[in-house]
Amino acid sequence: MAAALGKDSKCSIARSVEVLGDSWTLLIIREAMVTDTTRFQDFRDRLGVAGNILAKRLAFLVDEGVFERRTYQKAGTRTREEYLLTEAGRSLSVVIAALAEWGRARRPREDGTSPNFFDRKTDTRAQLAFVASDGSRIPPEQLIARRTRDS
Template sequence: MPKAVHDEPTCSIERSLQVLGERWTLLIIREIYTGKHRFAEIQSSLGIASNLLSTRLKTLVEAGVLRKRTYQAPGSRHRDSYHMTPAGQDLQVILAALQQWGDCYCPRPSGPSALRRQRSTGQPVHVGFIADDDTHEIAASDVSLL
């Protein structure tokens, strides 16, 4: 039986995918993380159609992942730039996990396109499970979803 339009999904993964699940969404977020905040910069970097980019940015702003800031280049009209909210910043770990997975299971012959390092030490970092009451990493095979 199809779900009624007004039914709220009980699964947080499903609710998250309602915001993040479109093909371009995480790529747009990646571009903003790398310092591209203006519509034209994001569009040029990704090669995405302007109507799709507009729709995705609107969804991300409405979901509280991005916020708009108005700017005006000399001699031009006002435009919006897009910046991460705290909710958007928290997506960095998701992008890192996707990158880590892709580097392992879909590697480029020339190696990873980017590396993640701790700012203060320069040491490489990776995404993993850490116990709430400890600092040791737990193997994914030892984590259950309840």
């Protein structure tokens, strides 16, 4: 599944899209993050994705370090696998939040739903923002992007 994208596969965006560029992949991560889904059948039921596609995506995400596969067994049943977000997977909360925010603003629906993120300790809603080194917020329309070396 991972293939070098474009002329500049050194670009961090190209490297990220190699892992995350498939729509099922982002929806699987969303379900794990927002609904605490960990089991194959639950992903399948929630997403309506074909089993072969789901199995391929989950295996790829395990190989890429986004999920960790663990064996579990309910009493009287055979062993099964569950998929838990790793630290790398949980760090995608910023990506999921940005997509949700963009969708709310640019693709609104009367009956739409989207994830919001909250501080676990205080239950305060978190907001995405670009923040300068002095702590001030920078509005998106004021930003410019430059290609620099990864640090």
